[in-house]
Amino acid sequence: MYTLSDDQVEFILKDIQQKGIYTEDLQQNLLDHICCILETxxxxxxxxxxxxxxxxxxxxxxxxxxxxxxxxxxxxFKNFYFMKKVMLLSGLxxxxxxMLGSVCKVMHWxxxxxxxxxxxGLLSFLFLPxxxxxxxxxxxxxxxxLVLLSGVLVxxxxxxxxxxxxxxxxxxxxxxxxxxxxGFSFFVFIPLYFFNGIRKPxxxxxxxxxxCLMVIxxxxxxxxxxxxxxxxxxxxxxxxxx
Amino acid sequence: xxxxxxxxxxxxQIRIMLFSSELIKGTLKTIVLKLLADNKRMYGYxxxxxxxxxxxxxxxxxxxxxxxxxxxxxxxxxxxxxLEYIGKRVRKxxxxxxxxxxxxxxxxxxxxxxxQTMHVLLDINLQTN
Numbered sequence: 001m002y003t004l005s006d007d008q009v010e011f012i013l014k015d016i017q018q019k020g021i022y023t024e025d026l027q028q029n030l031l032d033h034i035c036c037i038l039e040t041x042x043x044x045x046x047x048x049x050x051x052x053x054x055x056x057x058x059x060x061x062x063x064x065x066x067x068x069x070x071x072x073x074x075x076x077f078k079n080f081y082f083m084k085k086v087m088l089l090s091g092l093x094x095x096x097x098x099m100l101g102s103v104c105k106v107m108h109w110x111x112x113x114x115x116x117x118x119x120x121g122l123l124s125f126l127f128l129p130x131x132x133x134x135x136x137x138x139x140x141x142x143x144x145x146l147v148l149l150s151g152v153l154v155x156x157x158x159x160x161x162x163x164x165x166x167x168x169x170x171x172x173x174x175x176x177x178x179x180x181x182x183g184f185s186f187f188v189f190i191p192l193y194f195f196n197g198i199r200k201p202x203x204x205x206x207x208x209x210x211x212c213l214m215v216i217x218x219x220x221x222x223x224x225x226x227x228x229x230x231x232x233x234x235x236x237x238x239x240x241x242x
Numbered sequence: 243x244x245x246x247x248x249x250x251x252x253x254x255q256i257r258i259m260l261f262s263s264e265l266i267k268g269t270l271k272t273i274v275l276k277l278l279a280d281n282k283r284m285y286g287y288x289x290x291x292x293x294x295x296x297x298x299x300x301x302x303x304x305x306x307x308x309x310x311x312x313x314x315x316x317x318x319x320x321x322x323x324x325l326e327y328i329g330k331r332v333r334k335x336x337x338x339x340x341x342x343x344x345x346x347x348x349x350x351x352x353x354x355x356x357x358q359t360m361h362v363l364l365d366i367n368l369q370t371n
Contacts, residue, residue, distance in 0.1 A: 009330040028332045029286050029309050035331055036287035059305045067306050074314040 002042040004035055012052065020065030023072075030059070030067070080134070087130040094123045113167065120163040124156045143196050150189040157181035178225040185218050266301060270311050272353050273303070275320065275338070275346040283324060283337035286312065312336060320345050 013031050021027050037055050042048070060066045101115030132152040136145050161177035163169075169177075190211060197207030266273075277289055284292070290303045315321045320342035326333040338346065 006330045013331075023313075025313065025334070026309060029312070029334055030305070031331050032285065032328070032333045033287045033290075033305055033309075061306070067309055070306065070310040071313045074310045075317050078314065078317055 002039050002044060002046075004039060008048055009035060015052075015056075016064060019063065021068050023068060026068060026071055034059075080137070083130055083134055087127060087134060090122050090126040090130065094119050094127055097122065116166055117163065120159045124159045128152050128155050128159075143192075147189075147192050147196050150184075150192050154181060154185050154189045157184060175225040178221065182218050182222050182225070185214070190214055190218070266303065267307055269353060270303065270307055271315065272346075272349040273301075274308070274311060274315065275342065275349055278321065278336060278338045279343060279346045283335040285326075285333050285335050289336075315342070 009031065012034055013027065016027060016030050016034075021030060034052070034055060037058075038048075038052060041055070042051050056064065097115050097119035101112050101119060104110070104112035104115060129152070132148060135148055139145050139148060157177070158181050161181050164177045193214070194207060194211045197203045197210075200207075273293060274289060277292055278284055281292070286305070286308055290305070290308060293301050293303050312321070316323065316336075319339060321336045322339055324335045324337065326335060
């Protein structure tokens with residue numbers, strides 16, 4: 001059996017490092033594996049470098065870096081899987097908590113506000129951010145990621161606006177949270193969504209339809225928010241006359 | 243049934259052709275876990291040689307698939323490593339953790355059930371054809 005010298009071992013280590021294997025554990029594994037093959041298959045009169053070059057080719061299809069990438073992908077996938085689980089759990093918890101809050105509200109039981117705040121907190125600060133982190137990995141272009149990010153921000157602003165109204169926060173009385181959400185949708189999210197989707201022939205019609213629906217929805221929301229103070233003023237005036 | 247017989251039985255049931263790298267990829271975790279369950283501790287090269295020997299060269303595990311899998315198993319806490327220093331290089335021996343042992347049983351029975359289901363499914367297809 002051929003025994004590799006320390007210089008040859010160092011040569012292999014440097015070579016695999018240069019070829020893109022940067023994880024130390026992986027370097028050690030590959031180094032030992034290559035050494036085992038060489039020591040088993042090499043004969044005393046063989047040329048080390050040429051046999052090494054042939055052996056190394058067995059480790060990849062195009063380049064050695066593939067092993068490093070595959071390892072990183074598998075390790076990332078593990079986090080990805082965990083995040084997906086948390087996202088699904090937070091989604092289910094949000095739905096459950098909303099239902100509990102609604103039951104408490106209808107039955108005039110204490111704790112409705114607590115459940116609403118908890119549900120909106122879970123939705124805005126756990127479910128939606130995780131949704132963004134997981135979905136953005138599937139998107140290739142920066143524009144698509146920006147659309148997703150702005151969509152998630154609209155969702156977060158929407159839930160905060162609902163929470164502010166329910167909890168009668170000071171700024172909520174003037175509709176500030178709603179206007180902020182509607183403004184962001186009209187001037188950032190909808191234009192980004194529209195111009196990103198309209199360019200692609202396969203999503204052109206769908207983009208126009210969804211954009212129309214979103215504009216209608218946001219307009220209705222705006223009407224509701226902007227008219228609400230007027231209606232309240234009229235009611236107060238009528239009550240004062242009576 | 244000793245360990246080698248159980249492998250032959252397991253691999254005979256898999257009936258993987260040499261060229262089905264996609265099939266091997268799907269079962270690689272189970273194969274590695276099962277080998278470690280019966281061999282206490284093994285290192286990468288040893289695993290590839292053992293599979294080659296047990297399957298009579300029908301399954302050749304590539305290094306490109308083996309090491310990412312071993313690293314993922316380690317990150318999952320299913321295996322731990324023991325280091326052996328050989329001159330200027332380090333050999334990493336992998337061995338199962340208690341959770342790795344229970345995971346192995348789970349994965350092997352899952353694979354056997356899958357193979358039985360596939361067998362039934364393919365028989366049905368053959369009859370309908």
